[in-house]
Amino acid sequence: MKSEREIFDNYLIKKNLRETPQRVMILDAFLKREEHITAEQLYDIVKKRDPSIGQATVYRVLRLIVEAGLALEVDFGDGVMRYEHCYNHPHHDHLVCKGCGKTVEVMDSVIEELQKRVAESFDFELMDHEMYLYGNCGDCRKKSRG
Amino acid sequence: MKSEREIFDNYLIKKNLRETPQRVMILDAFLKREEHITAEQLYDIVKKRDPSIGQATVYRVLRLIVEAGLALEVDFGDGVMRYEHCYNHPHHDHLVCKGCGKTVEVMDSVIEELQKRVAESFDFELMDHEMYLYGNCGDCRKKSRG
DNA sequence: TTGTAATTGATAATGATTATCATTTGCAAT
DNA sequence: ATTGCAAATGATAATCATTATCAATTACAA
Ligand SMILES: [Mn+2]
Ligand SMILES: [Mn+2]
Ligand SMILES: [Zn+2]
Ligand SMILES: [Zn+2]
Numbered sequence: 001m002k003s004e005r006e007i008f009d010n011y012l013i014k015k016n017l018r019e020t021p022q023r024v025m026i027l028d029a030f031l032k033r034e035e036h037i038t039a040e041q042l043y044d045i046v047k048k049r050d051p052s053i054g055q056a057t058v059y060r061v062l063r064l065i066v067e068a069g070l071a072l073e074v075d076f077g078d079g080v081m082r083y084e085h086c087y088n089h090p091h092h093d094h095l096v097c098k099g100c101g102k103t104v105e106v107m108d109s110v111i112e113e114l115q116k117r118v119a120e121s122f123d124f125e126l127m128d129h130e131m132y133l134y135g136n137c138g139d140c141r142k143k144s145r146g
Numbered sequence: 147m148k149s150e151r152e153i154f155d156n157y158l159i160k161k162n163l164r165e166t167p168q169r170v171m172i173l174d175a176f177l178k179r180e181e182h183i184t185a186e187q188l189y190d191i192v193k194k195r196d197p198s199i200g201q202a203t204v205y206r207v208l209r210l211i212v213e214a215g216l217a218l219e220v221d222f223g224d225g226v227m228r229y230e231h232c233y234n235h236p237h238h239d240h241l242v243c244k245g246c247g248k249t250v251e252v253m254d255s256v257i258e259e260l261q262k263r264v265a266e267s268f269d270f271e272l273m274d275h276e277m278y279l280y281g282n283c284g285d286c287r288k289k290s291r292g
Numbered sequence: 293t294t295g296t297a298a299t300t301g302a303t304a305a306t307g308a309t310t311a312t313c314a315t316t317t318g319c320a321a322t
Numbered sequence: 323a324t325t326g327c328a329a330a331t332g333a334t335a336a337t338c339a340t341t342a343t344c345a346a347t348t349a350c351a352a
């Protein structure tokens with residue numbers, strides 16, 4: 001089982017791209033955090049180690065990380081893309097609290113199977129899907145009840 | 147069963163808002179089209195009838211239509227919001243072709259039930275959900291095979 | 293008719309992301 | 323090591339859908 005770093009390096013080689021200190025640093029910072037992270041948040045982290053790094057580079061490297069198969073974009077509908085690890089992280093969807101923004105990763109293999117079947121019934125070959133369940137978490141319900 | 151126009155008018159009254167020719171015209175234009183429509187597209191339609199109408203007004207009225215419960219926002223992930231009728235239109239999700247952009251409205255009551263159950267299993271009260279199934283339609287598969 | 297708060301349209305602002313471009317850098321061939 | 327050059331970077335401008343601002347207009351109740 002290859003390491004994420006190896007996967008990334010192999011991707012760079014395959015595409016005739018260079019391994020630069022910025023790319024390595026941004027990848028490392030991304031891998032160190034398990035939570036969903038925005039480009040801006042990653043930029044803030046990386047800036048502490050190297051204040052000369054450019055914001056555009058963070059966006060560019062994040063795209064490479066996705067292309068290399070190490071990250072997925074997640075869109076919670078608030079106008080900002082977030083990124084999550086996807087290497088050795090099994091597929092999941094998201095439960096999002098409308099009150100506090102808390103997210104829970106969920107997976108239901110029956111739903112996954114039915115999604116495939118629905119697509120096929122319309123002669124679509126399912127490639128991908130997004131499912132976001134929005135609701136109120138227990139904590140938020142308690143608070144709003146007073 | 148009230149008409150959409152009645153629903154809209156009642157909403158305006160309840161909120162102490164005025165019924166203006168612009169609001170009526172934009173609502174009518176929206177209701178006349180059954181397809182998912184963007185603010186820009188709606189603006190183009192309405193402009194033909196009244197070239198003096200402002201783009202900002204279209205955005206504003208579209209928000210009112212949503213608030214009145216007559217439309218829902220749909221986000222296919224291409225950076226533009228679309229709007230669809232939702233009064234007397236049963237809930238559905240979307241199958242989207244990555245090749246040609248064609249969309250199909252789908253509904254699977256078993257999936258819907260399982261979504262509720264998944265949310266409850268994490269002590270969430272499900273309020274809403276989005277599910278987009280992305281794939282390749284039959285036509286696009288034929289074309290790409292040559 | 294008049295007062296006034298709501299509404300409008302033009303326009304500027306916003307904010308995340310992308311494009312541009314001059315400068316710097318990595319690397320392979322000499 | 324030196325050179326040559328494509329790739330990469332960082333600063334900055336541009337993009338583009340959507341919102342905010344604001345002066346002028348309008349709806350409506352008294
Ligand atoms: Mn996740
Ligand atoms: Mn629809
Ligand atoms: Zn919550
Ligand atoms: Zn297609």
